[in-house]
Amino acid sequence: EIVLTQSPATLSLSPGERATLSCRASRSASTYLAWYQQKPGQAPRLLIYHASKRATGVPARFSGSGSGTDFTLTISSLEPEDFAVYYCQQRNNWPETFGPGTKVEI
């Protein structure tokens, strides 16, 4: 199975700052990589699919890039509601797998 590694584990930033989150795959995930946001006590929310496409209703400050084994989620200017845990997930190889998450905290 493809193992996803996310870095950093925790990102400490302030509102208005830029956040750059990394997801690295042990083998090629092509562009079948999605990003989710999860807040405490809530289900994950789809942000990005196919590595760079924003899901419906996702603000433009969220962007994704990458292909193969290296992917990035960028939040251009953090809003207070963006402080959460972010997971990447690959669909290129079965079984689909999730990364361990990056916590974005104030």
Next chain:
Amino acid sequence: QVQLQESGPGLVKPSQTLSLTCTVSGGSITNGDYYWSWIRQPPGKGLEWIGYIYWSGNTYYNPTLQGRSAISIDTSKSQFYLTLSSVTAADTAVYFCARDRDLLHAFDIWGQGTMVTVSS
């Protein structure tokens, strides 16, 4: 607006079988664009895909669960189900059902999740 809602016992004894239901509302469970999935999250940990089912009954499972999981569907009730046998404390988790949109290769709609604790 499609919604998913999990239901089932919150406490299961070790070695017994965990059974959960996901009810789909606001849309058709027989829409061929979607697979219907189960995903779990142990307390304080990450997400693990358990498996999914297509409306026709075709199923796909994560091999890490070593054949303990089974997913079924009742299209007349707009429900799909998860059973997990021979549970241990390691199966304690929040269990989510989710809609897997094939076009996106991602889970686009999730239920709120239900906590299941395995304890005697």
